[in-house]
Amino acid sequence: MSNWAETVMLWHVYPLGFTGAPIRPDGADDDGQSDAGAADQPVEHRLNRIEAWLDHVVELGLNGLLLGPVFPSSTHGYDTVDYFRIDARLGDDGDIDRLIAAAHDRGIRVLFDGVFNHVGREHPAFAALEEQGPEADTADLFRVRWDGWQAGEPVDADVFEGHDALVTLNHDSPAVADLVVEVMTHWLGRGIDGWRLDAAYAVPSAFWARVLPRVRAEYPEAWFLGEVIHGDAVRIVEESTIDSLTQYELWQGIWHGIADRNLFELKHAIERNNELLSVFAPQTFVGNHDVTRIASAIGPDLVPHALAVLFTVAGVPSVYSGDEYGYEAVKEERLGGDDAVRPEFPDAPPAPGSLPESAQHILRTHQLLIAVRRQHPWLHRAHTDVIHIDNTAMVLRTATGTDAVVTALNVGDAPVSVPVADATRVLAGSLADDIDRHAGEASLPPRGWAVLSATPA
Structure with a gap:
């Protein structure tokens, strides 16, 4: 695996939505086909709108750009019809080359979203199959049942999770x-640094084991992130x-632990995260393009608590674009x-002073906690111990042999005093009183939080 992944933190963008591209052109829906077809769309040069935000990425302290689908598709990007072109709703080869170059000029790595479990029904390979039947050159690409099939009839092929428009590859x-x-x-070869593997959980592991070593043989620094929702x-x-x-x-665990005032659920999730670290560092997040915004899930005033966990627990953290402003959506x-x-x-990014106070606070909190993460790069693979826990208060201690960070959370409506082990100074957040070093305790105000620096004994 490439070394750069140990220090990368990602800004996650869904390009079609971000740039205002039409998601369902010509009357298409999420489980059907476009009347005109993706190949017939005129080129609209929208990718420069993402480029205009790259300085914002740097100002946040992030150094990775995780792009959602950029290839032609019939609707939302996950029904790909051509893997070798840029979606005309976003731009063309020149636009993506400029975006990649602009990102690299700023020290930002770029990842593409590869949908390799399935293709859109309008993909030419499947269209040929429907037209020519089992004699088509592309017949081996799909899992098809030909019994009883007659020319002109729909092909009975495996599809992804019941979505007829998403035809599974063989x-x-x-x-x-x-x-x-x-x-x-x-x-x-065109300059990207790695791939997000969409629906990787639906693809046999043996397939990736055949494919990825071949890719690494040519691009040993490439990094591969699999979307896995459940499983071992x-x-x-x-x-x-x-x-x-x-x-x-x-x-x-972050969402429900905070929203339900049941931090034991978060404790369990953190302990499970620890179990992964001897094998890999997972991609961690509190928001992405498939889930309710964190500010809607737990309330804007508790977003800093979620961020404090995200940036002090092991993994490869990512920020879903807009979460840094406290965007809300369900x-x-x-x-x-x-x-x-x-x-x-x-x-272009808004001037911070033009934002509502809540958005300014969430933006500053992102910048502060990302800076803390940058100052402690060992957090990438460090274990976290839960040193105090009840329903509404929690203290975490993440450490190496030479350094430690203590994260204290209070999601309740009353002040609390919590143990903070060997913590000596505040890195982010606030305390109700100074750390009582003799007792090894600190006081958190209602709904307070703090990230503290500590030196292991």
């Missing part, structure tokens, strides 16, 4: 492995050779239910 086929290797190396994470990494997986268990299980959490952004 991961036992050498042709599919060759295709994915070709796609990955093509864009790594350690086994998946060991069998697949994927570098990192999305840490949904910690995300859920994901809904309906057609277009993701739209609210994938909004259009302004052409």
Whole structure:
């Protein structure tokens, strides 16, 4: 695995929403097809709107850009119809080259979102199959049941989680492995630094184990992040050779532990996170393009508590664009239910002074905690001990042999006094009183939090 991944922190962008591109052109829906087809869309040069935000990424203290889908698709980007072009709703090759170069000029790594479990039904490879039947050159790319099929009839193919528009690739086929290797190396050759592997949990680990070493042989510094929502994470990494997986268990523990005033759930998630670290450092987050905004989930005043955990617990942290301003939105299980959490952004970042006070506070908290993380790079793989826990108060101690960080949280409405071990000074947040070094305690105000520096005994 590349060394740069040990210090990268990501800004996650869903490009179609961010740039104001139409998600469902020509009357398409999330489980159907566009009337015109992705290939017929005129080129709109929208990617420069992301480029205009790169200085903001640097000012946050982040150094990675995790892009959602940028390839042509029929609707939302996850129904790919061409792996080798840029979606005309976003721009063209020149636009993506400029964005990658602008990011690299600022020391920002770039990751693409690769949807390699399935393609859109409008993908030419599947369209050829529907037209030509089992004699098509692309027949080996898909899992199809031909019994009873007649020319002109829909093809009975495996689809992803019941979505008829998302046709599953045949991961036992050498042709599919060759295709994915070709796609990955093509864009790594164009300058990207790694891949997010969409729906990696749905793809056999043996497939990744065949593909990724071939890619690494040509691009040894490439980094691969698998989207895994459930399952045995350690086994998946060991069998697949994927570098990192999305840490949904910690995300859920942060959300529900804080929202439900049941920090024991967060304790369990942190302990589970510790169990991964001997094998890999997971991608950690409190928001992404598929979930309710953290400010809506737990309330804006408790967002700093979630961030304090995110940036002091091991992993590869990411910030979903807009969360740094306290954007609020709720994901809904309906057609277009993701739209609210994938909004259009302004052409350029707002001046901090123009923001509401709550947004200014959340922005400053991001910057402060990201700086703390930068100052303690060993947090990437360090274990966290829970040294105090009740329903509404928690103290974490994350340490190496030479340094330690203590994170104290109070999500209750009354002040609390909590043990802070060997903590000596405040790095972020606030205390009601100075640390009582004799007693090893500190007082947190109602809904207070603090990140403290400590020296191990």
